[in-house]
Amino acid sequence: MRIKTTLFAVVLGLSGVALLFALPGAAQTPATPALVRIDLTGTDDLARVAALNVPVYAYLTTPGADYLLAILAPDQQKNIAALGLSQTILDSDATGVSYYLLESDGGRSGASVTTAASLFAFLHDDGRHAVGRLRSGIAIASLDALDVRFIPLLDPIVLVAPTTGAIPTTPPYDPLVADLLTRVTTETVYGYDGGLSGEWPISVGGAPYVLTTRYTYSGVPIAKATQYVYEHLESLGYAAYYHNYTLSGHSLRNVIGEKQGLVHPEQIVLLTAHLDSRAATTPHNPAPGADDNASGSAALLIAADLLAGLDFDYTVRLVFFTGEEQGMYGSLYYATDAAAAGDDIIGVLNLDMIAWDAEYGPDIDLHSNAPGTVDDSDALADLVAAVIDVYDLDLILQIVENGTRFSDHSRFWDRGYAAILGIEDHFNPSEVAAEPRDWNTNYHTVNDKLSTLNLNYFREYARAAIAAFIHLAGPLREISGTVMSAVYLPLVMHQ
Ligand SMILES: [Zn+2]
Structure with a gap:
C-alpha cells in the first residue's frame, strides 16, 4: 500500500469566512422557531449542545468553521447563548418550511447551486454547503432536474454517538x-x-x-x-x-x-x-x-x-x-x-x-x-x-x-x-x-x-x-x- 496523505479538516483555511445571505432577522413572536446557525469553538461544544436536547438538523464542517443548523424557539436560542456560543439567524420563521442542504462545491465544472435558484431561496453558503428554503409549490420530483447534489433536512440528528471499540483496526493477515x-x-x-x-x-x-x-x-x-x-x-x-x-x-x-x-x-x-x-x-x-x-x-x-x-x-x-x-x-x-x-x-x-x-x-x-x-x-x-x-x-x-x-x-x-x-x-x-x-x-x-x-x-x-x-x-x-x-x-x- 502507498499511503499518500491524510487530510484534515483545515487544510485550506484561506478565509474561513462564511458567505451569509441571511436577511436580518425579522421580529419574532415569542414562540416562532427560527433556522439558526450555531458556531462551534471547542471540542466539547457538541456534547454541551446535545445536553440541551434541541433539534439540530445538520453538523457541518468547512475549512474555516464547524457549525450546526438548528431550528430553535427563542427560549432555546437563549439556552444556546448561555453556553457562550454565537449563533446567527438564517431564517426568522421556520414554521412549515422545507430546508435543503446543497453541495456548493462538488469539484465539478458546471455544477452550481445558482442553477437551483428558481427552486430554492438561498439562506447561507459556506463554500462547501448551501442551505436553501424550498420555494412554495415546488414538488420534490421536480428537483431531479438539478445538476447539484442535495439533501432534505427532515429530522433532527444524533449529535454524540457512542464509541464501542468493536471495529478491528489491526486485522491480521488471514x-x-x-x-x-x-x-x-x-x-x-x-x-x-x-x-x-x-x-x-x-x-x-x-x-x-x-x-x-x-x-x-x-x-x-x-x-x-x-x-x-x-x-x-x-x-x-x-x-x-x-x-x-x-x-x-x-x-x-x-x-x-x-x-x-x-x-x-x-x-x-x-x-x-x-x-x-x-x-x-x-x-x-x-x-x-x-x-x-x-x-x-x-x-x-x-x-x-x-x-x-x-x-x-x-x-x-x-x-x-x-x-x-x-x-x-x-x-x-x-x-x-x-x-x-x-x-x-x-x-x-x-x-x-x-x-x-x-x-x-x-x-x-x-x-x-x-x-x-x-x-x-x-x-x-x-x-x-x-x-x-x-x-x-x-x-x-x-x-x-x-x-x-x-x-x-x-x-x-x-x-x-x-x-x-x-x-x-x-x-x-x-x-x-x-x-x-x-x-x-x-x-x-x-x-x-x-x-x-x-x-x-x-x-x-x-x-x-x-x-x-x-x-x-x-x-x-x-x-x-x-x-x-x-x-x-x-x-x-x-x-
Ligand atoms: Zn452515487
Whole structure:
C-alpha cells in the first residue's frame, strides 16, 4: 500500500469566512422557531449542545468553521447563548418550511447551486454547503432536474454517538481472506457491472431483461433491478427482504440480504451501496450508471457470493438502496427505521463510485465523520487502510476526516451510527493543488458506461471493501465442533 496523505479538516483555511445571505432577522413572536446557525469553538461544544436536547438538523464542517443548523424557539436560542456560543439567524420563521442542504462545491465544472435558484431561496453558503428554503409549490420530483447534489433536512440528528471499540483496526493477515480475494477478478467486476448497467441481459424472475436504467422513478426497470438483487441474495441462502417506502407517490424499495451472526446476532454490520442511477435529464433512460453506482452494487453482489459460505460473529447485512439520487431517501428511511427499531449497527461501509481511475494513480477516498465527532467512523477508515496494507492492494489511500455528506453513509451518521464512504478520488473540497482530483467526466450522463471503467482499479477497490467487511464481521471458525470467535485463527469454509 502507498499511503499518500491524510487530510484534515483545515487544510485550506484561506478565509474561513462564511458567505451569509441571511436577511436580518425579522421580529419574532415569542414562540416562532427560527433556522439558526450555531458556531462551534471547542471540542466539547457538541456534547454541551446535545445536553440541551434541541433539534439540530445538520453538523457541518468547512475549512474555516464547524457549525450546526438548528431550528430553535427563542427560549432555546437563549439556552444556546448561555453556553457562550454565537449563533446567527438564517431564517426568522421556520414554521412549515422545507430546508435543503446543497453541495456548493462538488469539484465539478458546471455544477452550481445558482442553477437551483428558481427552486430554492438561498439562506447561507459556506463554500462547501448551501442551505436553501424550498420555494412554495415546488414538488420534490421536480428537483431531479438539478445538476447539484442535495439533501432534505427532515429530522433532527444524533449529535454524540457512542464509541464501542468493536471495529478491528489491526486485522491480521488471514490466508483464507487472501484466497477469497483471488476470486475477485477483472472478469467478475466486469460481469456484474455490465449486467447492472444494461450491456447485456440479466435474468430476472427466470426471464432475460436489459436494465437500460435504474432510475428511481422508472417504474418497471427499478423494480426489475431490485428483484434481480433480491433473487441473487436469496439464491445464495441469505434472508432476503425488501424495505419499502414511498416517495413522491412512487412505491419504492431497498433490498437487504441478511445472515445472522452466530456469537453476537444482535450486533449488525452493513455493507451498502445505492442501486439507482440517473442521467443528466429526464426520462433518465438510458442511465447506465456503470460507475455511479453499478460499481458499488457489483462489489456487494460479489461480496454476497464470497460471504455465502462463511459464518460470522456479527449479523451481516448487504443493503442496496434506491432513491439516493433524489436526496438519499432510501437510506434516510432505512436508517431512521433501523434506529427506531433499536438496531445495534456497529459499522456501515458504504460504496459509491469505485471504478473510475484515469490519472494520478489509483487514489481512493475514505470519507469519515467530522473531526469533532468521536465515534467509530474513523476506526472503519483505519480498518480499510489496514487491509489495503495487509493484503498488499494496489491502491493509494486518502482518508478525508471531514467527509462529504452527499451519499448514503451520512444518513447513518445522522442516526448516531459509525459509517464511512468509499469513493474514488471524487469529492474532496479540501484537496490541495498538488493532489488534483480525478473526476469522472461521465458522471450523471448517458456515457457512464462499462467501457470507461478502470477494471484493475475496480477489482482492487472491491477487494479492499470485501476484505475490510469480512474482518469487520468477525469471521468464525469451527474448532472441535465448537463455534468460537477466533480472529487470529485461519478461516474454514462451510460447504
Ligand atoms: Zn452515487
